[in-house]
Amino acid sequence: MAQNLNGKKIAILVDDGFEEIELTSPKQALEEVGAQTFIISPQDGTVKAWARTDWGQKYPVDIPLQQAKADDYGALLLPGGVMNADKLRMNPTAVQLVKDFFAADKPVAAICHGPWTLIEAGVVNGRTLTSYPSMQNDLKNAGANWVDQEVVVDRGLVTSRRPRDLEAFNRKMVEEFAEGDHESTMPRQQAQPSAV
Numbered sequence: 001m002a003q004n005l006n007g008k009k010i011a012i013l014v015d016d017g018f019e020e021i022e023l024t025s026p027k028q029a030l031e032e033v034g035a036q037t038f039i040i041s042p043q044d045g046t047v048k049a050w051a052r053t054d055w056g057q058k059y060p061v062d063i064p065l066q067q068a069k070a071d072d073y074g075a076l077l078l079p080g081g082v083m084n085a086d087k088l089r090m091n092p093t094a095v096q097l098v099k100d101f102f103a104a105d106k107p108v109a110a111i112c113h114g115p116w117t118l119i120e121a122g123v124v125n126g127r128t129l130t131s132y133p134s135m136q137n138d139l140k141n142a143g144a145n146w147v148d149q150e151v152v153v154d155r156g157l158v159t160s161r162r163p164r165d166l167e168a169f170n171r172k173m174v175e176e177f178a179e180g181d182h183e184s185t186m187p188r189q190q191a192q193p194s195a196v
Contacts, residue, residue, distance in 0.1 A: 003178040007036035010177065011073040011101075013040050013065075013094060013117075017083025020049035021163050024112050026077055028076040029170035035089075035177070038062040038073070042091055049087030050081050062194065065093050070100035075177040080112025080132065089120035105181045111166070115159060116137060126195040128152055129159040173196040 010030050014023060019123035027037050041047040042065040049056035052116050055120055070076070076098070078088075088094040098121040101108055115131040116138070118124050125143030136146040151168040152162045158176050176182075 003033050003068040003174045005030060005074075005174065005178055008035045008074040008177065009072060010018075010035045010037045010075050010077060010079045011040050011063075011070075011097075012079065013038055013068075013088065013097065014047055014079055015084050015091070016048045017040055017050045017081050017087065018047070018079045019081035019084070019112060019163065020051045021166065022079035022081065022114075023049065023059070023077075025166045026079070026109065026165075026170050028055045029080070029174055030077075030177070031175055032094075033178075036095070037077075040065055040068045042066075042087075042094065050083060065091070065097070067110075068097055070097060070104050070106060073101075074180065075107045076101045077110070077173070078108065078114035078117055080110075080114045082113050085113035085116040088117045093094075095120045105156065107160040107176040108181060109160070109169065109176070109181065110164055111160045111169055116177065127157060129157060130161050131159060132161055139192060154163035 015017040030037055039059055039061055042062045042143045047061055047079040048058050063163045096118055098117055112132045119142045130149050139146045150165040151172045153172055156171045156176055
């Protein structure tokens with residue numbers, strides 16, 4: 001059955017160095033079922049992709065990170081890319097935005113190195129997820145149950161390993177985003193946003 005995301009606003013959080021196909025493919029999949037997507041970034045004006053082995057295209061930033069609020073969106077997409085994920089996990093405003101999505105029980109999809117930001121946000125403990133294989137110990141050390149599968153869904157969190165998993169990732173992401181908010185996506189004692 002076709003999923004319908006008509007009018008649903010989806011946040012896509014990226015910094016320079018995100019893996020291009022991990023933004024463009026899910027973004028297209030979401031828009032094909034009626035979602036409105038918004039690129040959120042700490043970069044001013046445009047944000048630059050990484051295309052496998054070199055810099056890719058620049059994409060317009062729809063919402064500056066400082067102005068982004070989880071309440072304005074139905075779900076969050078975290079593309080991968082080593083540089084992108086490393087910059088986001090070191091950005092307290094980006095980390096807080098991710099925490100806010102989980103505190104509000106909104107669905108989140110993260111691929112490849114995207115879960116690095118989830119680790120920093122403290123939202124993976126007790127969850128089953130996957131990622132790029134080099135991150136498995138990082139996730140296990142943060143309390144996650146890491147598995148080697150093309151796509152994993154755990155209480156509204158969708159994760160995949162790499163670009164070749166995008167077909168399965170996109171399908172499950174659309175499904176979860178269409179379902180909407182999920183109960184208890186993080187332990188209640190961690191659910192309150194902290195001041196940044």
